Amino acid sequence: xxxxxxxxxxxxxxxxxxxxxxxxxxxxxxxxxxxxxxxxxxxxxxxxxxxxxxxxxxxxxxxxxxxxxxxxxxxxxxxxxxxxxxxxxxxxxxxxxxxxxxxxxxxxxxxxxxxxxxxxxxxxxxxxxxxxxxxxxxxxxxxxxxxxxxxxxxxxxxxxxxxxxxxxxxxxxxxxxxxxxxxxxxxxxxxxxxxxxxxxxxxxxxxxxxxxxxxxxxx
Numbered sequence: 001x002x003x004x005x006x007x008x009x010x011x012x013x014x015x016x017x018x019x020x021x022x023x024x025x026x027x028x029x030x031x032x033x034x035x036x037x038x039x040x041x042x043x044x045x046x047x048x049x050x051x052x053x054x055x056x057x058x059x060x061x062x063x064x065x066x067x068x069x070x071x072x073x074x075x076x077x078x079x080x081x082x083x084x085x086x087x088x089x090x091x092x093x094x095x096x097x098x099x100x101x102x103x104x105x106x107x108x109x110x111x112x113x114x115x116x117x118x119x120x121x122x123x124x125x126x127x128x129x130x131x132x133x134x135x136x137x138x139x140x141x142x143x144x145x146x147x148x149x150x151x152x153x154x155x156x157x158x159x160x161x162x163x164x165x166x167x168x169x170x171x172x173x174x175x176x177x178x179x180x181x182x183x184x185x186x187x188x189x190x191x192x193x194x195x196x197x198x199x200x201x202x203x204x205x206x207x208x209x210x211x212x213x214x215x216x217x218x219x
Contacts, residue, residue, distance in 0.1 A: 019044045020132035022108060022141075041126075043104055048132065049084040056080040080168040082130070082137055089159045094152060097160045105162060108141040127169050139166040 024041040060072040088101035111123040130137045143165040150159035 020048050020130070021045065022105070022128055022130055024108070024126045024128050025138070043108070045086050046088050046101060047086070049086055051084065052132075053083045054080065055082075080137075081142075082139070082166045082168075084164050086162045086164060087159070088162065089150075091150065091158045094156070094158070097148070097157050102146055102160050102162065105164075106144060106146075109144060130166060137166065138169045140169050141165070142167045 022043045057078045059075040059078060061075045062070045063073050064070075086105075088097050090097045090100050093100075108128055109125050111125055113124050113126050115122045115124045125140065127138070127140055130139055141164065143163075145163040145165075147161045147163075148157040148159070149161055151157055
């Protein structure tokens, strides 16, 4: 297996749709612009995930009723969640897979953003976006689980499997973006260099599920 290390520069930015990525959303101007390639805030996976698991839901509470089957009352939506497994491999180069790949992804859990809880200043991890082709998901990284699968003779880890758990941040209508929004997002990162996808690009199963839920009035 082979692949370049995480992050990117403007010259080496993948063509839109080539690699899935995580990008930190600008704290000064939420939603846009996004961080520029090369500043360590955009992370391209080495190998695209084989599966994306998407979960969404609604809160239904039982009414205070003496009936055996009391009526249910809708009490609000819940943030959608997404999970995936990513593989990172440095067997070709012999480099430490932790420093080449894993540590950079763990940076999305670092508490390096100023925030407030009441009147007290706090630190929190950044809000980010996960993107792949025409699919984007505004989220926070909730959990990362790392399993090291292969080591060199001297104990250097060479292959890792990372389980990524994301939680939706904001409105579902903004999270499951149209291909037009995805194009704007990528062009803001690549300075207009991102390739354009046709408006009729295929819709992901997760996006279809969210749209169906919206039509049904669940969200």
